[in-house]
Amino acid sequence: MHSDDINFHTRKWIRPEDLNANGTLFGGSLLRWIDEEAAIYAMIQLGNERVVTKYMSEINFLSSATQGDIVEMGLRATRFGRTSLTMRAEVRNLFTRHSILTIDSIVFVNLGDDGRPTPHGQTSITFERDRIPERLRPDVHEPRPR
């Protein structure tokens, strides 16, 4: 895993409710956060709010974190399929930069209005806000400012 080409997004402060019986970060909390982060990333990359988790490869918990630590979540698109997007994930400690978790492959599928896989038409990563799905307010018909 090379952190260099991963973009780190959301940060989380480890709170008492995120701890396991060992007093360290609960893996389930971490997976919930990374799945949410991946969903948002997929929406932005594919320009569609209807995306679902299809597959997660082996999850490697490399080290832990304790209460008061701050972790940051990183994702990188690694493959644009026809209806799918594959990403690589890393969670690391904000202060020490030690990796806490890596997932080589998280696959999201782009769905149409019928809930079936539908081609997304994207082939490369965007670093802009140009694909964010539009949600027009009924009283405002002007394009949203970027």
Ligand SMILES: CC(C)(COP(=O)(O)OP(=O)(O)OC[C@H]1O[C@@H](n2cnc3c(N)ncnc32)[C@H](O)[C@@H]1OP(=O)(O)O)[C@@H](O)C(=O)NCCC(=O)NCCS
């Ligand atoms: C997502 C879902 C609609 C896909 O349906 P499907 O009939 O498997 O769809 P397809 O076979 O057409 O595959 C769709 C894409 O997923 C990919 N895919 C399917 N199974 C895969 C797997 N095990 N690993 C990686 N990619 C996979 C396919 O390659 C295809 O990608 P492509 O178009 O880019 O080549 C269906 O499996 C589903 O509803 N799953 C539940 C999703 C969900 O609710 N997730 C939330 C967690 S519970």
